[in-house]
Amino acid sequence: MLRRDFMAAMGGATQSAQPERPGRTDGVAGEFTVFCRIKPGHADELREVLDELMDAMGTGDRAALRQIGTLHDARHVIFDNDTQLLFASVFDGSWDTYIDDFATTVVGERFDRVFSHTEGFPGVKDPNVKEWFVAQQEPALVFVSSYPDLTVKQIWKDQRVNEAFQAVLDSSEFQAALENPANKELLASPAFQKLLDQAAG
Structure with a gap:
């Protein structure tokens, strides 16, 4: 898979105030899919973190989802012999607001715990985090929703x-x-x- 170079994204031309963001939309919903390289030797620790998050959801801890209020679904997948992490989600509204919500809600801490095990992640509150996500993001070729007009x-x-x-x-x-x-x-x-x-x- 071809990867965009993070340093090129960081050092390119100055972006406009509202840059075009990757990802397809259908009605009010957009898709967000990133592929990240896991730090060598971190797969087991990352798996433990993901297990903890899943257990919390299983016991009814969905306060983070309520706090954001725009997330339809999300999934994390470790693959390629424990070298890659996939994060994919469906959300309402603008891409920039969605990423901002990571830092301003309880999700931020959880994202830091997960993505700290991936290469180059600057931290969810870092001013360059959006550029980092863009560099890892691969827009879907097809994205459809069964209820495109419902947030x-x-x-x-x-x-x-x-x-x-x-x-x-x-x-x-x-x-x-x-x-x-x-x-x-x-x-x-x-x-x-x-x-x-x-x-x-």
């Missing part, structure tokens, strides 16, 4: 609304309303029937 926050809101609506459907008050002759016209309306069909899945 993470909209999905969370839809989930909360659905849970509340399902609770209403299960309530004794709602059952009584269904049996009340005064609501006959409303219950027979196409809009209400569509609502019930959607609730049934």
Whole structure:
């Protein structure tokens, strides 16, 4: 795989205030994929760090995801005989804001723990970290989303609304309303029937 030279990225022409960033988008979502070389002898330590992060997620520690509020999914993969690390994620909004969130949320500490085992990583709060990520990034050739118009926050809101609506459907008050002759016209309306069909899945 051809790699962009980090030093060239650091020493090239001055970038504009809003440089073009790599990565494909689909609707509100963008993809972020980086390939990093693991420091010699660090694969086992890196694997331990990733195991700890995975265990924390398994026990319900998702505060970092809530704090960022733009991350759909993420994965770390060690490959190529323990010499390479893949990090891939899907996020909402601008690339620059997404990278900034690494440093301004609890994710920053976790990123430092992971990427400190890769070559050349300057630290998530270093002013050159974006250039480092760009140098490691390989844009996807194809990127599609099943829900391109929904942000993470909209999905969370839809989930909360659905849970509340399902609770209403299960309530004794709602059952009584269904049996009340005064609501006959409303219950027979196409809009209400569509609502019930959607609730049934």
